[in-house]
Amino acid sequence: MTTLPQSTDRKLGLVIDLDTCVGCHACVISCKGWNTENYGAPLSDTDAYGANPSGTFLNRVHSYEVQPPEGTAQLVHFPKSCLHCENAPCVTVCPTGASYKRVEDGIVLVNESDCIGCGLCAWACPYGARELDAVEQVMKKCTLCVDRIYNENLPEEDREPACVRTCPAGARHFGDLGDPESDVSQLVAARGGVDLMAEQGTQPVNKYLPPRPRDRLDDVDVLAPYLEPVTTGPQGFLGWLDRALDALPGGKE
Amino acid sequence: MHPAPSIILFTTLSGLGFGLLAFLGLGMPGSTGWVAFAFFAIAYALAGGGLVASTFHLGHPERALKAFTQWRSSWLSREAWTSTATLTVMGLYAIGRVFFDADWQVLGWLGAALAVVTVACTAMIYASLRAVPRWYNWLTPVHFLTLSAAGGALLAGQVTIATPLLALAAAVQMAIWMHGDGALARSGTTLASATGLQGGTVRAFEPPHTGTNYLLREMVHVVGRKHATRLRAIALILGYGLPILLLLLPFNHWLGLLAVLTHVLGILASRWLFFAQAEHVVGLYYGKR
Amino acid sequence: MNQPRIDTSPKVSDEVRRTTCYMCACRCGINVHMKDGRVAYIEGNRDHPVNKGVLCAKGSAGIMQVNAPSRLRAPLKRVGPRGSGAFEEISWDEALDLAVSWLKPIRDTAPEKLAFFTGRDQSQSFTGWWAQQFGTPNFAAHGGFCSVNMAAAGIYTMGGAFWEFGQPDWDHTKLFILFGVAEDHDSNPIKMGIGEIKARGARVVGVNPIRSGYNAVADDWLGITPGTDGLLILSLVHLLLKAGKVDLDYLARFTNAPVLVNGDPKSPEHGLFLRDDDGKELVMDRASGKLAPFDQPGVRPDLAARHRRAGITHRTVFQHMAERYLDDRYAPEAVAGETGIPAKKIRALAAEIARVAFDEAITLEREWTDFRGETHKVMTGRPVSFHAMRGISAHSNGFQTARALHVLQILLGSVETPGGFRFKPPYPKPATAHPKPHCKATPGAPLDGPHLGYVQGPDDLCLTADGSPVRIDKAYTWENPMSAHGLMHMVISNAHAGDPYRIDTLFMYMANMSWNSSMNTGGVMQMLTDTDDNGDYVIPRIIYSDAYSSEMVAYADLILPDTTYLERHDCISLLDRPICEADAAADAIRWPVVQPDRDVRGFQSVLLDLGARLGLPGMVDEGGAAKYADYADYIVNHERKPGIGPLAGWRTGGDGRGAPNPRQIDRYIENGGFWVSHIPDAAAYYKPWNAAYQDWAVKLGLFDSPQPYLFQLYVEPLRRFQLAAEGHGERQPPEHLRERIKATLDPLPIWYAPFEDGHADPVEYPIHALTQRPMAMYHSWGTQNAWLRQLHGVNPLYLPTKLWQAHGFADGDWAQVSSVHGTITVPVAHMAALNENTVWTWNAIGKRKGAWALDENAPEARKGFLLNHLIHELLPARGDGLRWSNSDPVTGQAAWFDLRVKIEKVPPPDRSQPAYPPIKSPVGQGPGTLAWKVGE
Numbered sequence A: 001m002t003t004l005p006q007s008t009d010r011k012l013g014l015v016i017d018l019d020t021c022v023g024c025h026a027c028v029i030s031c032k033g034w035n036t037e038n039y040g041a042p043l044s045d046t047d048a049y050g051a052n053p054s055g056t057f058l059n060r061v062h063s064y065e066v067q068p069p070e071g072t073a074q075l076v077h078f079p080k081s082c083l084h085c086e087n088a089p090c091v092t093v094c095p096t097g098a099s100y101k102r103v104e105d106g107i108v109l110v111n112e113s114d115c116i117g118c119g120l121c122a123w124a125c126p127y128g129a130r131e132l133d134a135v136e137q138v139m140k141k142c143t144l145c146v147d148r149i150y151n152e153n154l155p156e157e158d159r160e161p162a163c164v165r166t167c168p169a170g171a172r173h174f175g176d177l178g179d180p181e182s183d184v185s186q187l188v189a190a191r192g193g194v195d196l197m198a199e200q201g202t203q204p205v206n207k208y209l210p211p212r213p214r215d216r217l218d219d220v221d222v223l224a225p226y227l228e229p230v231t232t233g234p235q236g237f238l239g240w241l242d243r244a245l246d247a248l249p250g251g252k253e
Numbered sequence B: 001m002h003p004a005p006s007i008i009l010f011t012t013l014s015g016l017g018f019g020l021l022a023f024l025g026l027g028m029p030g031s032t033g034w035v036a037f038a039f040f041a042i043a044y045a046l047a048g049g050g051l052v053a054s055t056f057h058l059g060h061p062e063r064a065l066k067a068f069t070q071w072r073s074s075w076l077s078r079e080a081w082t083s084t085a086t087l088t089v090m091g092l093y094a095i096g097r098v099f100f101d102a103d104w105q106v107l108g109w110l111g112a113a114l115a116v117v118t119v120a121c122t123a124m125i126y127a128s129l130r131a132v133p134r135w136y137n138w139l140t141p142v143h144f145l146t147l148s149a150a151g152g153a154l155l156a157g158q159v160t161i162a163t164p165l166l167a168l169a170a171a172v173q174m175a176i177w178m179h180g181d182g183a184l185a186r187s188g189t190t191l192a193s194a195t196g197l198q199g200g201t202v203r204a205f206e207p208p209h210t211g212t213n214y215l216l217r218e219m220v221h222v223v224g225r226k227h228a229t230r231l232r233a234i235a236l237i238l239g240y241g242l243p244i245l246l247l248l249l250p251f252n253h254w255l256g257l258l259a260v261l262t263h264v265l266g267i268l269a270s271r272w273l274f275f276a277q278a279e280h281v282v283g284l285y286y287g288k289r
Numbered sequence C: 001m002n003q004p005r006i007d008t009s010p011k012v013s014d015e016v017r018r019t020t021c022y023m024c025a026c027r028c029g030i031n032v033h034m035k036d037g038r039v040a041y042i043e044g045n046r047d048h049p050v051n052k053g054v055l056c057a058k059g060s061a062g063i064m065q066v067n068a069p070s071r072l073r074a075p076l077k078r079v080g081p082r083g084s085g086a087f088e089e090i091s092w093d094e095a096l097d098l099a100v101s102w103l104k105p106i107r108d109t110a111p112e113k114l115a116f117f118t119g120r121d122q123s124q125s126f127t128g129w130w131a132q133q134f135g136t137p138n139f140a141a142h143g144g145f146c147s148v149n150m151a152a153a154g155i156y157t158m159g160g161a162f163w164e165f166g167q168p169d170w171d172h173t174k175l176f177i178l179f180g181v182a183e184d185h186d187s188n189p190i191k192m193g194i195g196e197i198k199a200r201g202a203r204v205v206g207v208n209p210i211r212s213g214y215n216a217v218a219d220d221w222l223g224i225t226p227g228t229d230g231l232l233i234l235s236l237v238h239l240l241l242k243a244g245k246v247d248l249d250y251l252a253r254f255t256n257a258p259v260l261v262n263g264d265p266k267s268p269e270h271g272l273f274l275r276d277d278d279g280k281e282l283v284m285d286r287a288s289g290k291l292a293p294f295d296q297p298g299v300r301p302d303l304a305a306r307h308r309r310a311g312i313t314h315r316t317v318f319q320h321m322a323e324r325y326l327d328d329r330y331a332p333e334a335v336a337g338e339t340g341i342p343a344k345k346i347r348a349l350a351a352e353i354a355r356v357a358f359d360e361a362i363t364l365e366r367e368w369t370d371f372r373g374e375t376h377k378v379m380t381g382r383p384v385s386f387h388a389m390r391g392i393s394a395h396s397n398g399f400q401t402a403r404a405l406h407v408l409q410i411l412l413g414s415v416e417t418p419g420g421f422r423f424k425p426p427y428p429k430p431a432t433a434h435p436k437p438h439c440k441a442t443p444g445a446p447l448d449g450p451h452l453g454y455v456q457g458p459d460d461l462c463l464t465a466d467g468s469p470v471r472i473d474k475a476y477t478w479e480n481p482m483s484a485h486g487l488m489h490m491v492i493s494n495a496h497a498g499d500p501y502r503i504d505t506l507f508m509y510m511a512n513m514s515w516n517s518s519m520n521t522g523g524v525m526q527m528l529t530d531t532d533d534n535g536d537y538v539i540p541r542i543i544y545s546d547a548y549s550s551e552m553v554a555y556a557d558l559i560l561p562d563t564t565y566l567e568r569h570d571c572i573s574l575l576d577r578p579i580c581e582a583d584a585a586a587d588a589i590r591w592p593v594v595q596p597d598r599d600v601r602g603f604q605s606v607l608l609d610l611g612a613r614l615g616l617p618g619m620v621d622e623g624g625a626a627k628y629a630d631y632a633d634y635i636v637n638h639e640r641k642p643g644i645g646p647l648a649g650w651r652t653g654g655d656g657r658g659a660p661n662p663r664q665i666d667r668y669i670e671n672g673g674f675w676v677s678h679i680p681d682a683a684a685y686y687k688p689w690n691a692a693y694q695d696w697a698v699k700l701g702l703f704d705s706p707q708p709y710l711f712q713l714y715v716e717p718l719r720r721f722q723l724a725a726e727g728h729g730e731r732q733p734p735e736h737l738r739e740r741i742k743a744t745l746d747p748l749p750i751w752y753a754p755f756e757d758g759h760a761d762p763v764e765y766p767i768h769a770l771t772q773r774p775m776a777m778y779h780s781w782g783t784q785n786a787w788l789r790q791l792h793g794v795n796p797l798y799l800p801t802k803l804w805q806a807h808g809f810a811d812g813d814w815a816q817v818s819s820v821h822g823t824i825t826v827p828v829a830h831m832a833a834l835n836e837n838t839v840w841t842w843n844a845i846g847k848r849k850g851a852w853a854l855d856e857n858a859p860e861a862r863k864g865f866l867l868n869h870l871i872h873e874l875l876p877a878r879g880d881g882l883r884w885s886n887s888d889p890v891t892g893q894a895a896w897f898d899l900r901v902k903i904e905k906v907p908p909p910d911r912s913q914p915a916y917p918p919i920k921s922p923v924g925q926g927p928g929t930l931a932w933k934v935g936e
């Protein structure tokens, strides 16, 4: 069913905070672990202990350097998985209907038993969010942990994606981005969340919170009064010390 | 994009085959009997062979029939339909020609039209991919169509038509190269837009994995500039220049055959470049293009 | 639309077994999901005090660790030459008999001939006890090459350090300043803390030559020149003192700032504290103007006091500090060049610290009573917190630098106050409350006490009558008197040199000494295989316990294969390195959530078995039979002191103190593998002086009686060593060390240039070279993990823009990197967010061919490399006829990060250099493709 739904009831997705992501890859591995054991075929690894190991991952963490025209360069860790686009080109190109976007929550999924492994959806995705599994030869992608978020065998608090649950820095948030009142929508509004490659017209649901401005300590002038010397020279310092001690509670009665 | 031999073969051969079928459907040449059989056999071998080659690219060819289901949105699915339709209609038409010495014109025109649509669908598979700016462009279908037309005419022995068509296709080929070279830059997609990072020049620092992965294998292929220029020259000369020259010479079947062969070689080179030079925007994330 | 119907509630697992992670020393709680009796998925335990549900990449990849093809399968006896990797599998009985046949004669005649050193041992209180019962003085764990500077500086200064001893008050801090940390042991909590404070809008400042990881998310980054943090910190101290932005009340009450220092230059006590007859430090009471012991109820210690006696003026510590640090040599302008931090930035940081500490001070409405009996209505916090680790400690000036940082925090009054730095039980615990080192070996008998401890002066050194070192690692000698963790990095080279003596058996546990954990890796391999004139190995016997096919395995004669962490009992004890939080005491266990499928045994159980076979006291009963069936039995039933055992929870009669409880382990398992006891609110801060905390700690068994103490801005034991160097006292240092001791063992923090600067020509070797831990790898273990090795399979050397351009490097290029000691040839990459004179790489990615069940052409062995080949345990010769050790002169900590190099562009070789021949894998090579679901 590769036509996209007119609209979805909810827009579930992730909000990723580039201000706090420390690049630890925890989300990468918990995703690998959960999705190897759960939805669809296991995420395989080829030449696992060999010269050219390569495996399927649904979430990968890049890192980038931003060099401002003046001043020090910055480093940004950048996790990336499927953005569950509203206008998902990966869905419409799929010839078999294996790729689809769910009406109830907007999650983009691959029905593996229908997938012929043509790879076209991976070509269509500008973000590199789909990988063809080398062993199973079907298309794999982030499922938004659809088998966790509604899973009645999990305690309520665990009904969130594996990557969100595990992120030590709290840089990943999950929720309904279609609901302006939701925590994630509020966060996006407050922090100026952005779309990746907006010009591609995919209308991603996932949002990225940009790093806050860095290296602002140099605005020294407002801080200067805090370092006003109490005295000049060691002798003067003792005098100040005496006075300061007197001023302490219980100092000079 | 990774220039997979199966896809290069598929697009080259099926383009030629459907081009030839179109001409055959239009009654050019209007031969019958064994001669017609030979023409149709070649056309089917190319078009069908190309389609078969394309299934090598599939992870699960045994499920290929499912590819017919999504004609409402998927150009690949549409291609599946139109190619099957073309082959079916043209098959009937061929029966008339070969066995009954008949020219069921309506079928022929329909088949020719379907062949053109098939080539257009194939082209649209690529042209609709916004993630590959070099392809995302109306020139892509024009390129595929002119190439099929020229190749088809050449195979169909339509020398007078083939020559101008080849010239036209060559012009489109050059246009698409020139246009394509700036496509990524013009697309507005940059590492900055891909990451949303502002306030300076963005540079890929560390990739997410030190090894390779599916995306890099499939979507990132770096062609050296020198290499590309050389291949373009080869594609132009073999695919278009030489065939035109050979056609301009007094006609001779051997020369005709030679023209076809050089054309195919040239187009293989062109197709290799079509893929290898196409930069998928995902390469930006890896600091590669 | 008819979209496929999918099962959104699949069964997750048959059962969840909760235990403790082992992929690093953070020791998070994990939920191990089991299917068909096998491990299916691992996630964090939400109830666990350490990780509260989160889990790092290594922890999540535990399933690949338990199933790693590199796991050893049975005891191994060497059959080929050392280093070849040729072994035969033997039975456990054979293995233990062999070990006994080596160890028994040693114990009976000369116990010191056994050197037992353990790596990142999480059972050190047990292994140390074993070594003590054996009677050898030669025991330590890895701390000497890891971070003893941080630990010792913290304990001597304030009774605890960062590291595992304490943490920022994440809930209240407003400014968090991080020095030289890439990952640390408190790995998940730091990430959680940074996330939490950033979400609150608090600021993070990173001081690090490299801006990655935590430093990448820091709001401000100071790309300091390696080895110069001490200068930066003392410059901050200079500015804060000068502006009077220090917490005088706190200093007067809780630190030795008001203690009077003997000012008589002729006295053998010059520079020591004035004390009363009970040995208590004396302060001047500001109210009465009289001398008084520091802890006298009602006393108001006077920071500004001077005491004249017999014509000599004795001044307070604080005045000594003011005199030293107000000096303009610590002015920002004076240190900017060396530190690489502009003066303006140093001022800005100092001002920001002052602003937050004093303008944004916070108060908690909690009443508490101090050790002098005075009750305080509120708890006042200076919400500036610090954390630091090996970036400052792994330098030869690391002890003093770490001291400087602790002093800075104390001056601000931000230690153990809300928003500042807080200890985790059993800390705070001052140096005086720790044991002193013991080293008296007697054939056939236990050692006279615990090996490791805190010296108070020359009398406590481990020296023989002729002044030579007692210990094989030369710990607690004049070369490094306060080597509180021993010097594991010197064991092999000293044993090889027979200096101070030859040993018979080297027994090691989980330390990859022939590879990534040694300096001078090539040299170590050579020493381990070197033979004497008779063709015998210079180090005659080597026993080693590893769980995996590491590089070190090839160099041992006998291998005792350990289980993986999910297959054994372990104990994370309050006697050792517990998992406590600032608000709670906690300890934990591991238990066999799966059974080993190989002929392997938990090392601790093996050690008990070995101890019983050797008849070691405490390990056998009166009849000579084994006292403990296995480690689990020991964990439950062993008592260090009556009522105090390895685990504090669910003892018979209560938590902390009580008789052994046979159901204790079951209770831990029921509770998720851990036990936690919360500190009462009124006891949560000011712990060293808070009567409520002291009482709580006594009740729990952390100590036997309240022991409040003062923070030691001025560390008297250091001064005692200086006095000896000045010629006072019986025990005298050797001549060649006198000047160095006088200069470096200063009782107030100082800065001196890293030693390598004085040995390697800084002009010829102008570049600093560092390593960092990748968050997703644990030293060498990560590589055997099929998931993790895809993340970090090779490690380029990162070069700053200046060097990148100066040498005309481009992507894909290689460089030859040389130090005074060696040369490596390695791939390079560009990094702009880097100190312009520093290069770095990820630690321990490079692998020896044939190790870890990897293909010999694995990228780790082909392109990966170690910086260790460039580092030596000794400094280059300098013409004084001596080889100085590449360590901190106070603690002996290995100075990994003092390394200086030069760089040259070279044509790409086919593999990184040096390349060593492959070792034969005792476990074969891992499979090609992995694609399995346990549940199918």
Ligand SMILES: Nc1nc2c(c(=O)[nH]1)N[C@H]1C(S)=C(S)[C@@H](COP(=O)(O)OP(=O)(O)OC[C@H]3O[C@@H](n4cnc5c(=O)[nH]c(N)nc54)[C@H](O)[C@@H]3O)O[C@H]1N2
Pocket (backbone or CB within 6 Å): C024, C025, C120, C146, C147, C179, C180, C181, C182, C183, C184, C185, C187, C207, C208, C209, C210, C224, C225, C226, C227, C228, C229, C388, C389, C390, C391, C392, C395, C770, C771, C772, C773, C774, C775, C776, C777, C778, C779, C897
């Ligand atoms: N993931 C993971 N976690 C680990 C480990 C692991 O291997 N992997 N190992 C564990 C062990 S054993 C240890 S000891 C801890 C160590 O934890 P860390 O102390 O974080 O150790 P390193 O990774 O060596 O990082 C040292 C940091 O100090 C910086 N640095 C170096 N020199 C200087 C300097 O002069 N000044 C300043 N300001 N910074 C400097 C380096 O750039 C680097 O960022 O980590 C533990 N945790």
Ligand SMILES: Nc1nc2c(c(=O)[nH]1)N[C@H]1C(S)=C(S)[C@@H](COP(=O)(O)OP(=O)(O)OC[C@H]3O[C@@H](n4cnc5c(=O)[nH]c(N)nc54)[C@H](O)[C@@H]3O)O[C@H]1N2
Pocket (backbone or CB within 6 Å): C119, C120, C142, C145, C146, C147, C509, C510, C511, C512, C513, C516, C517, C518, C545, C546, C547, C548, C549, C550, C551, C552, C562, C563, C564, C565, C603, C771, C772, C778, C779, C780, C781, C843, C844, C867, C868, C896
């Ligand atoms: N260049 C450079 N070198 C460094 C450092 C640096 O910063 N830079 N850091 C130094 C520091 S701080 C440290 S702590 C050392 C760390 O160095 P090591 O302590 O040597 O670290 P590992 O490589 O983890 O090796 C430990 C060994 O334990 C084994 N092991 C793992 N699990 C088990 C188990 O369950 N049981 C048993 N018996 N064995 C097990 C592993 O297989 C491995 O062989 O490296 C030091 N080396």
Ligand code: SF4
Pocket (backbone or CB within 6 Å): A081, A082, A083, A084, A085, A088, A089, A090, A091, A108, A124, A125, A126, A127, A128, A129, A130, A141, A202
């Ligand atoms: S990110 Fe890619 S795979 Fe995911 S919905 Fe968008 S286009 Fe499709």
Ligand code: SF4
Pocket (backbone or CB within 6 Å): A093, A094, A095, A096, A097, A098, A099, A110, A114, A115, A116, A117, A118, A119, A120, A121, A122, A138, A139
């Ligand atoms: S690979 Fe599978 S999911 Fe992707 S387009 Fe082809 S059939 Fe659809």
Ligand code: SF4
Pocket (backbone or CB within 6 Å): A030, A031, A032, A034, A035, A058, A059, A081, A082, A141, A142, A143, A144, A145, A161, A162, A163, A164
């Ligand atoms: S939501 Fe689930 S599938 Fe998607 S990246 Fe996170 S863990 Fe992976």
Ligand code: SF4
Pocket (backbone or CB within 6 Å): A020, A021, A022, A023, A024, A025, A026, A027, A028, A061, A077, A079, A166, A167, A168, A169, A170, A171, A172
């Ligand atoms: S787990 Fe969180 S902090 Fe770590 S890489 Fe993923 S998003 Fe970043």
Ligand code: SF4
Pocket (backbone or CB within 6 Å): C021, C022, C023, C024, C025, C026, C027, C028, C051, C055, C056, C057, C058, C059, C060, C187, C188
């Ligand atoms: S930080 Fe990671 S590796 Fe260390 S104990 Fe926690 S989960 Fe395990």
Ligand SMILES: [Mo]
Pocket (backbone or CB within 6 Å): C145, C146, C147
């Ligand atoms: Mo360490």
